[in-house]
């Protein structure tokens with residue numbers, strides 16, 4: 001391997017820049033060259049390449065988003081798209097890839113490496129924390145801190161007006177943020193895509209909270225919750241408790257931005273370093289990850305077939321006890 005291509009793809013996540021920096025500096029340290037690929041797979045197809053030096057990743061460890069930009073690319077799902085991408089990569093002299101992103105990114109990397117026999121290593125970067133092969137994905141910790149900060153602020157106004165707030169947090173398929181931030185933010189109830197919390201159950205919970213003289217309440221709902229969306233849940237609750245002063249707050253994309261936390265910066269740096277070292281050792285078609293305190297790698301086949309939703313059942317139980 002002489003030249004490694006690095007790119008970010010799919011939804012951005014805090015810590016991606018720290019990972020890019022780490023990939024670049026580790027590769028240069030090992031006397032390899034690095035090409036940055038803009039806009040993920042789309043940039044591969046469109047030929048958006050840039051030679052990376054140590055200076056091109058200066059002062060980005062603390063920045064949210066991704067300096068290499070990101071995209072969701074439909075063309076790459078076609079054989080023709082991938083052929084064009086591989087032609088461009090070859091012309092650039094790129095002979096290995098580090099892909100930073102979520103499950104879509106992993107899938108693209110796996111197909112490309114199988115079709116064209118190019119070594120790839122993936123780094124899990126998504127705030128959703130829904131990838132197998134790593135206890136934590138890049139951006140998850142930062143997003144949780146952002147959500148907790150928002151819940152704290154909502155609590156101030158909820159308490160002042162005796163209101164019931166329904167706060168929607170990100171997680172199309174995963175309730176990790178909802179659970180973690182719900183417990184950390186002291187929510188009265190948490191609705192997750194992984195758990196069918198019937199609205200009757202929620203009403204029951206709120207009824208008990210009211211009996212215990214709670215004057216304001218916060219309910220956290222993951223965007224992937226199966227009860228028809230935050231407004232629908234709020235409507236049903238309002239029908240039951242007409243006297244509740246209900247407000248809905250959708251946190252949306254602000255959860256994806258901001259400076260990465262200390263945890264995400266260090267994790268990203270370790271992951272970038274490990275990805276390059278593993279490639280140079282001959283490992284390929286795998287993702288790096290953290291298990292406990294150790295860096296590990298997992299074959300992409302295994303990671304993609306076990307796409308895991310790491311719902312912590314104990315934490316779920318604790319959340320229920322804490323709302324008592």
Ligand code: F6P
Pocket residue numbers: 011012126127128170171172173223256
């Ligand atoms: O980054 C993951 C995620 O935040 C999901 O939870 C969410 O549904 C999705 O991205 C939305 O991303 P976009 O608006 O970029 O399609």
